[in-house]
Amino acid sequence: MWGRTARRRCPRELRRGREALLVLLALLALAGLGSVLRAQRGAGAGAAEPGPPRTPRPGRREPVMPRPPVPANALGARGEAVRLQLQGEELRLQEESVRLHQINIYLSDRISLHRRLPERWNPLCKEKKYDYDNLPRTSVIIAFYNEAWSTLLRTVYSVLETSPDILLEEVILVDDYSDREHLKERLANELSGLPKVRLIRANKREGLVRARLLGASAARGDVLTFLDCHCECHEGWLEPLLQRIHEEESAVVCPVIDVIDWNTFEYLGNSGEPQIGGFDWRLVFTWHTVPERERIRMQSPVDVIRSPTMAGGLFAVSKKYFEYLGSYDTGMEVWGGENLEFSFRTRFHHVIQADLKLLTSGDPPALASQSAGIIGVSHCTQPTHIWQCGGVLETHPCSHVGHVFPKQAPYSRNKALANSVRAAEVWMDEFKELYYHRNPRARLEPFGDVTERKQLRDKLQCKDFKWFLETVYPELHVPEDRPGFFGMLQNKGLTDYCFDYNPPDENQIVGHQVILYLCHGMGQNQFFEYTSQKEIRYNTHQPEGCIAVEAGMDTLIMHLCEETAPENQKFILQEDGSLFHEQSKKCVQAARKESSDSFVPLLRDCTNSDHQKWFFKERML
Ligand code: LR7
Numbered sequence: 059m060w061g062r063t064a065r066r067r068c069p070r071e072l073r074r075g076r077e078a079l080l081v082l083l084a085l086l087a088l089a090g091l092g093s094v095l096r097a098q099r100g101a102g103a104g105a106a107e108p109g110p111p112r113t114p115r116p117g118r119r120e121p122v123m124p125r126p127p128v129p130a131n132a133l134g135a136r137g138e139a140v141r142l143q144l145q146g147e148e149l150r151l152q153e154e155s156v157r158l159h160q161i162n163i164y165l166s167d168r169i170s171l172h173r174r175l176p177e178r179w180n181p182l183c184k185e186k187k188y189d190y191d192n193l194p195r196t197s198v199i200i201a202f203y204n205e206a207w208s209t210l211l212r213t214v215y216s217v218l219e220t221s222p223d224i225l226l227e228e229v230i231l232v233d234d235y236s237d238r239e240h241l242k243e244r245l246a247n248e249l250s251g252l253p254k255v256r257l258i259r260a261n262k263r264e265g266l267v268r269a270r271l272l273g274a275s276a277a278r279g280d281v282l283t284f285l286d287c288h289c290e291c292h293e294g295w296l297e298p299l300l301q302r303i304h305e306e307e308s309a310v311v312c313p314v315i316d317v318i319d320w321n322t323f324e325y326l327g328n329s330g331e332p333q334i335g336g337f338d339w340r341l342v343f344t345w346h347t348v349p350e351r352e353r354i355r356m357q358s359p360v361d362v363i364r365s366p367t368m369a370g371g372l373f374a375v376s377k378k379y380f381e382y383l384g385s386y387d388t389g390m391e392v393w394g395g396e397n398l399e400f401s402f403r404t405r406f407h408h409v410i411q412a413d414l415k416l417l418t419s420g421d422p423p424a425l426a427s428q429s430a431g432i433i434g435v436s437h438c439t440q441p442t443h444i445w446q447c448g449g450v451l452e453t454h455p456c457s458h459v460g461h462v463f464p465k466q467a468p469y470s471r472n473k474a475l476a477n478s479v480r481a482a483e484v485w486m487d488e489f490k491e492l493y494y495h496r497n498p499r500a501r502l503e504p505f506g507d508v509t510e511r512k513q514l515r516d517k518l519q520c521k522d523f524k525w526f527l528e529t530v531y532p533e534l535h536v537p538e539d540r541p542g543f544f545g546m547l548q549n550k551g552l553t554d555y556c557f558d559y560n561p562p563d564e565n566q567i568v569g570h571q572v573i574l575y576l577c578h579g580m581g582q583n584q585f586f587e588y589t590s591q592k593e594i595r596y597n598t599h600q601p602e603g604c605i606a607v608e609a610g611m612d613t614l615i616m617h618l619c620e621e622t623a624p625e626n627q628k629f630i631l632q633e634d635g636s637l638f639h640e641q642s643k644k645c646v647q648a649a650r651k652e653s654s655d656s657f658v659p660l661l662r663d664c665t666n667s668d669h670q671k672w673f674f675k676e677r678m679l
Pocket residue numbers: 200201202203204205234264265266269285286287288315369370371372392393394395396397461
């Protein structure tokens with residue numbers, strides 16, 4: 059890889075010049091469309107007013123802009139990994155760009171804004187036919203805050219160069235009060251030369267929720283398609299989303315989110331089965347494989363996949379349905395929480411009767427067309443059947459969009475907690491306690507007023523969270539949290555030492571040893587639940603871990619929990635506080651780890667020592 063990328067490097071000026079020439083050629087090619095495009099140009103600073111209702115007009119199926127040729131040997135031209143071999147000042151600049159953006163912008167700036175992406179779709183997707191002339195048109199809304207030039211512009215170009223002209227109403231960029239120089243005049247100028255692109259600027263930092271809503275309120279399309287500002291759309295990404303909303307107006311449809319590496323700009327992801335969204339009891343979004351029940355429901359691998367939740371950044375929704383559902387909670391600041399809040403809300407309206415029918419009739423296509431005819435936002439104010447207003451959240455396997463996942467958060471996300479609390483308070487009923495148990499700090503977080511959101515929930519006659527868990531997300535284990543049997547698991551002999559589990563990789567939680575650490579009372583990695591099945595569950599994360607003892611060993615190791623607890627995962631917490639491992643007939647003891655100052659729980663012959671006594675404590679205080 060190193061050798062290959064080294065060969066692909068070319069002097070910056072030369073490459074820049076070549077790219078500029080290509081862009082110029084492309085623009086000349088566009089000149090024939092001049093009048094149409096000029097009529098649609100609306101870029102410029104200042105808040106845009108919602109335009110007049112659009113009149114149907116003919117359009118082309120070709121992308122809004124042709125993609126200028128990019129030499130195959132240009133850096134990262136086909137989405138492959140690039141690792142620049144830099145020294146001295148260049149290396150320093152690269153590192154500085156990573157510090158500032160948490161993305162290797164030094165490299166991004168050297169990769170074409172018009173690059174091609176490797177095929178990432180299931181071959182069956184190519185056989186799909188779309189009803190171009192009747193599909194709704196979409197406004198693509200991209201909110202940005204202090205984004206780097208090349209990642210932002212690559213997003214815009216990739217939308218224009220992959221979206222059929224006939225389907226794209228406009229691209230609305232919402233500047234969320236950025237303070238970087240390149241996003242001021244220079245950006246406005248650049249965008250004013252692009253067809254269908256509008257720029258709106260917030261007058262203060264709004265956070266992504268209200269920034270997106272600024273865009274939505276100016277949007278003229280029938281469908282709102284939200285994207286983050288560091289995306290690359292794959293060819294054919296838009297049609298499946300719009301086709302689905304055309305079929306069912308209450309469908310909220312996400313593309314498959316492919317990963318663009320923050321350091322090499324490699325376009326990752328595969329054409330296999332996409333993952334769906336869930337969450338853990340800290341209200342952190344998680345990815346899951348498609349459950350069996352959903353695979354049975356799907357007619358083919360290129361059918362939409364229902365998903366309990368979405369990641370949040372990339373989705374399409376009918377504008378009317380979005381408004382009907384109460385758009386977003388405008389009390390949410392900066393970042394976080396809105397994705398689960400929106401997912402809960404959408405799915406609370408999920409078509410449960412349809413599911414039941416489906417089970418009895420076994421005829422999903424008929425059902426789909428039937429509901430497509432009846433479900434309409436206009437019917438929703440006075441539902442005669444619950445499912446008339448049913449919403450559904452889906453991922454379309456034929457729509458792929460890449461997203462740069464930064465190295466770490468580039469700006470403070472300290473509002474995320476309050477945002478999650480708002481979602482929990484409005485939508486989770488008594489289940490919010492399970493969240494608070496696992497994140498005691500959340501209980502203390504000021505979250506503002508949610509009266510209006512609760513009223514919205516009443517008005518829409520939403521189902522409750524119990525229904526959501528049982529119907530939409532049955533895979534999620536619902537903790538029992540019996541009083542006295544959850545929280546920190548503290549030792550009596552050692553002062554202030556608790557069970558602690560810190561897997562090096564959050565996505566790979568099994569296989570590591572449980573240790574003892576000073577009790578911190580913050581839930582999270584010191585939170586355990588003792589279940590009536592006698593498991594000690596580590597269930598702040600997904601998938602959940604259960605403490606096990608491997609044959610002949612004396613250490614406590616995290617395994618995945620199972621449907622029924624296997625013998626090596628069973629512990630009896632006895633009245634006197636001893637923690638008895640049934641299979642080995644031994645007791646858990648707080649012991650010093652060999653040749654170190656740290657402590658671990660180990661299996662030992664049972665004694666009366668306080669080092670073998672344990673008790674659960676919910677909080678520090
Ligand atoms: O104050 C802000 N104002 C903004 O306009 C903060 C952010 N933003 C913009 C920002 O420039 C970007 O375009 O909002 C967008 C999202 O912010 P990111 O890119 O920092 O968020 P993220 O990609 O880390 O986080 C994911 O979760 C968020 C929860 O609030 C949002 O829903 C993001 O859109 C979402 N991103 C995705 O779903 C892409 C896939 C990531 C995953 C999993």
